[in-house]
Amino acid sequence: MAGAAAARAEGQRLMEALRAAGAEPVEARILQPAGTLLDLYGEEMRARAYVTADPVQGEMMLRPDFTVPVVQMHMAEGAEPARYCYLGEVFRKQDGPATRPSEYLQVGYEVFARDDPAAADAEVFALIAGLLAPLGLRAVTGDMGLLGAAVAGLTLSPARKAALARHIWRPARFRALIDRFAGRAPVPPARADLIARLRAEGAGAMIRAAGPLVGLRTEAEIEARAAALLADADAPPLPEAEAARIDALLAVAGPAPEAAARLSALAQEMPAIAPAVAALHARLGALADRGVDPASLGFEASHGRTTMEYYDGFVFTLSVPGADLPPVASGGRYDALTARLGQGRSIPAVGAVIRPGLVADLAGGGA
Numbered sequence: 001m002a003g004a005a006a007a008r009a010e011g012q013r014l015m016e017a018l019r020a021a022g023a024e025p026v027e028a029r030i031l032q033p034a035g036t037l038l039d040l041y042g043e044e045m046r047a048r049a050y051v052t053a054d055p056v057q058g059e060m061m062l063r064p065d066f067t068v069p070v071v072q073m074h075m076a077e078g079a080e081p082a083r084y085c086y087l088g089e090v091f092r093k094q095d096g097p098a099t100r101p102s103e104y105l106q107v108g109y110e111v112f113a114r115d116d117p118a119a120a121d122a123e124v125f126a127l128i129a130g131l132l133a134p135l136g137l138r139a140v141t142g143d144m145g146l147l148g149a150a151v152a153g154l155t156l157s158p159a160r161k162a163a164l165a166r167h168i169w170r171p172a173r174f175r176a177l178i179d180r181f182a183g184r185a186p187v188p189p190a191r192a193d194l195i196a197r198l199r200a201e202g203a204g205a206m207i208r209a210a211g212p213l214v215g216l217r218t219e220a221e222i223e224a225r226a227a228a229l230l231a232d233a234d235a236p237p238l239p240e241a242e243a244a245r246i247d248a249l250l251a252v253a254g255p256a257p258e259a260a261a262r263l264s265a266l267a268q269e270m271p272a273i274a275p276a277v278a279a280l281h282a283r284l285g286a287l288a289d290r291g292v293d294p295a296s297l298g299f300e301a302s303h304g305r306t307t308m309e310y311y312d313g314f315v316f317t318l319s320v321p322g323a324d325l326p327p328v329a330s331g332g333r334y335d336a337l338t339a340r341l342g343q344g345r346s347i348p349a350v351g352a353v354i355r356p357g358l359v360a361d362l363a364g365g366g367a
Contacts, residue, residue, distance in 0.1 A: 028066050074112055140298040150273050178246055
């Protein structure tokens, strides 16, 4: 693996290239308020991040990435349009091979621009792919907006749509919910037993029989949760035809132009995804304008579902073919994140990160 000096030198080289492309260098504190990140990602982030307690500032987290603090900085004081670059360590607990570091350098490039999202997507991808072209990496793209739009268009209760949207980034859980909502899989026994008891005894009687309340939930909150469980149990099932279309959407994979054609055909049956499909076609055109052959790009409708949860549009990775390594570079669009952190303001945004240590390894700069 690349030594610290080689990784840092590669990071500086990449930073100079990003600055030459018009990006302004920025920095972010290594210790970030944990509350903001946990609000964005949920408590599951706690298992992946290094969290500590400060007697004055409360829970703090070692920086898991730069995007959130850069968005916060831009939404507080940045002019538009804007391009930023950065270099620094990030910290994430690893559940893969022990050889994968939990601390590593990250170089990034972020674009905030309102005028042409497809052009901004193409700009970021073409710049990052061009910098890494000598490494012969495999490019795979996707679009998180497709599945999000498909879920929004289902004939399901708002609560069931919200559950699916919440688990888009958890493929196994999402699949289990689709199968349960469509009646393909039985309700889990514990849930079925609880629902049966609620129908027979009522929530109030069950709460009183359980004895004194333990925990932070009030009796009213518990009763509201019980009512939600009963409402879900009584909700009409997801029509099998709609579930089958979700299956078909998730199965789309292949060269980007062919995938786009399949998605255009699928949009005839799923009108909700039509705007995302149109955005995909516009992006492929913008990539071609940047000298990137769309046919050289793989596209997978499921791509990006195990990355950071703030991506809501175009996503991509550049990886070493056939190697058990993390992506050398990855990125995507995160428009909704700017709205959540913008205190009433928002701006379309897209960015990408590179691991300079991996670049140094692949280029022969390892220790």
